[in-house]
Amino acid sequence: MEEKKKAKKRVQMREQDPLKRARNFEEVPYAYSPEEAMEEASRCLVCKRPACMGGCPVEVNIPAFISLIKDGKFVEACYKIKEKNSFPAVCGRVCPQEVQCEARCLVGKKGEPVAVGNLERFVADYEAEKGEVKLPEKPKPTGRKVAVIGSGPGGLTCASDLIQAGHQVTLFEALHKAGGVLVYGIPEFRLPKAIVGREVEYIQKLGVEVVVNAVVGRLYTVDELLNEQGYDAVYIGIGAGLPMFLGIPGENLNGVYSANEFLTRANLMKAYLFPEYDTPIKVAKRPAIVGGGNVAMDSARVALRLGAEKVYLIYRRSEAEMPARKAEVHHAHEEGIEFLLLTNPTGFIDDGKGNVCAVECVKMELGEPDESGRRRPIPVKGSEFQVEIDVAISALGARANPLLPKTMPDLKLNKKGYIMADETGMTSARGVFAGGDIVTGAATVISAMGAGRKAATAINDYLKWKYWDFRGPQ
C-alpha cells in the first residue's frame, strides 16, 4: 500500500521560496539530487510500447534514458537523449512536457506522470558538470558548404546535424549573440544564459563557424550566399520575430513596450543589471502585461523581479485557455502576479507628459468556440473600468519579419507572410530550406529543433542529388 501511494506522486524539484525569488533572477527550481533523480526514475514502467515517445516531437528514447538513470548511469542517460535531441539542458527546462511526453505517460493515468522534463534536465546538467562533454569523431569532409540563417533552437540543431554530416557550416545571426529566443526572449530565471552559451560553444567546437551581427537580407542576400559566396544550400530559421501591438489609443506613449523589446532589454542586454550594463529599462511600480502565453508570463515575472510592487496580467479569456506552460502559470500565481482574466484593454491613458498612467479595460465573456476551438471572448457592455499602471507590455504573439523574405522574389510565402515549406523543409526557392517559427508561426523550442533536424536530413539528400521538387505544404 505504502509503496503504491508513493509512486502516484512524483518527486518534486525543490524550489526557491516564491517571495524571495520574486526579487532575483536566479533559477526557480533547484536541480534533483542524484538520489531524487533515481527515485523519480524508478516510477517509470519502461513500457514495451512507450506512449510517451509518440508525444515527443523528436522521438527521444525516453524509457531507455530513464532506465539508465535508474542504474545511476547519468552521463550515459544524457548521451542517449543526445542521440535525438542535441540540447537536453534547454528542453528539460522549456518544453511543454505536460502536453507532450508526460501527457501520454501511463503512470499519469492513475497519478502524476513521470517527470520526464525534470529528469532530462538533471542528466544534462550532470553531464555538463561531471562528464567530459563528448565530441563525436570528425566526419569525412564532403566539400559542401551550407549557410544556416538564424541561431535559434532550429538553426542550432540544423547546424549541429549538418556539421556532423561532414559539411562546412556557417551560422549567420542578426543579433550580437547567438541563441535566438533562448537568449533574447526566455529569461535567466527560466533558462540560464550560461546553458545556451555552452550549447553554442559546443557546435563551434564541432566546427560550425558562427557569424554574429549578420543581418541576412541587408548585409548579404541569400542569392549572394548561393551564387557568389559558394554555399550549396541555405537553411532559414529566422523565427517569428515581429511584435504585435493591440492597435488601441495611447499605444505609443512612453512606458508601453512590446514584450520583445521589454524582454530583449532585460535578457539580451541585461538591463536588470543596469547600471553595470548600459541598457536602461523602465522599472515599473505597477506594470500590466497583456496576453496569456509564455511570453506574457515571462514579461510579468521579469517586471516583478525588476522591483514592481504589483504586477497585473490582463488576458481576455479565462485561465483554462491560457497557452502558457502550466508550470509558468503556477509560478506566476505563487509569486503574486494578479490575473485580470476575461478582461481586454481598450486604451492607454496619458499622464499629460507622454507617459502611460492607466489602462482602460472592458470585461469579456466567453461565447461560441472560434476557429482555434477556444471559446470566443465577447465584450460585456457597460463593464469598462480603469487600472492605474506605469508600464504596459503587450505580449500578444508574433508575426513573420519580412526583412529577409522580401529580398527573395522566388520564395513562396503564405498569406500571413510565413515561408511555405513542405514537411522536409524544402521551399519554392532552389537550394533553400526553412523551418521553425518562420514556417509554422510562433510555436515551441522543440518543434523548431525537430524542423531543423528534418531539414538537415533533407539538405543531405539534396547535396547528393541536387534534386528539387517543391510541391508546397501538404
Place this chain on the structure above:
Amino acid sequence: MFKILKKQELSEFVTLFEFEAKDIAKKAEAGNFFILKIHEEGERIPLTIADFDREKGTLTTVFQKVGKTTEHLGTLNEGDFISDVIGPLGVSSHIENFGKVVCVGGGVGIAPVYPITRALKEAGNKVLSIIGARNKDLLFWEDKMRDVSDELVITTDDGSYGRKAVVTVPLEEFLKGGDIDMVIAIGPAIMMKFVCKTTEKYNVKTVVSLNSIMIDGTGMCGGCRVEVGGETKFCCVDGPEFDGADVNFDLLMERQRMYPDEEKAAMERYTEAIKGGK
C-alpha cells in the same frame, strides 16, 4: 571586432571615426545607418553612416557626445576596436534627378546629410545646401558640403560664424524663389519640425531622417515606433527617412526622452568612474 582607423575631433563635442567594416561598406548607401555596441556591457545605439569607402572597406560616422555611450565612444582611439557593428540598416535614400533641391543639415545632422547631398548632386540635381549649428565650434564639413553643392549657406544661432540665423531663414529665402522641387533635412527633431512647418507653406515635399531610440534595428522590438500620417511605423525598417509633412515630431521628441533618469544616472556613474581612474 571593428578597428578604428581614423579619429578626428571635429569640435569639442563632435567626433569622427573611420573604421573597418568591409562587408557593410560594400552594401552601404546614402541614408543608411548602423548599430554599434562598444563592449560586452554596452548598449546598442544607432548612428548614421556619414560616408563609406567600398574599396578601402571602411565606414565613417560622426557623433556628438550626448550621453554615457557616446562619451565612452569618444575616448576610443585609432587602433582600438568596437565590439559590434550591425548594418547597413534602414531604407536607402531615394535618389533621382528631382531638379532643384535644398539639403539642410543641422548640428551633427550635417554628417548624414552629406552622402545624400553628394548622391543628389551626382544624380544631376541643382543642389542648394544649408548647414547650421548653435555656434562655430559645432560646425564641421563646410568644405565637403561645398564640394557637392551648387550653393552653400552657413548659419549659427549666435552669429559666431556665417549668418546669425536658424536654418529655416535661408531655407525660406530659397523657397520664395518658387522653383524648389524637394527639401531634405536632417538634424535635431525640433529643427526638422520647423523645417517642415516652413516648407508646408510652400507645399514642397520634405524628407526627414528620424533618430528614434532603437535596439535591434531589424523590426524585432518596436522600440523605434514613430507616428507618420497617423499610423505607427518602425523607424528602423520603414525609415529612417519619412515624408516630414506626415511625421508626429512631438511624439518623436517625447519618445526620445523615455529614459531621462536612467541616462543621468549612467552618466554620473561614468563620470565618477573616470575621475576615479576607472
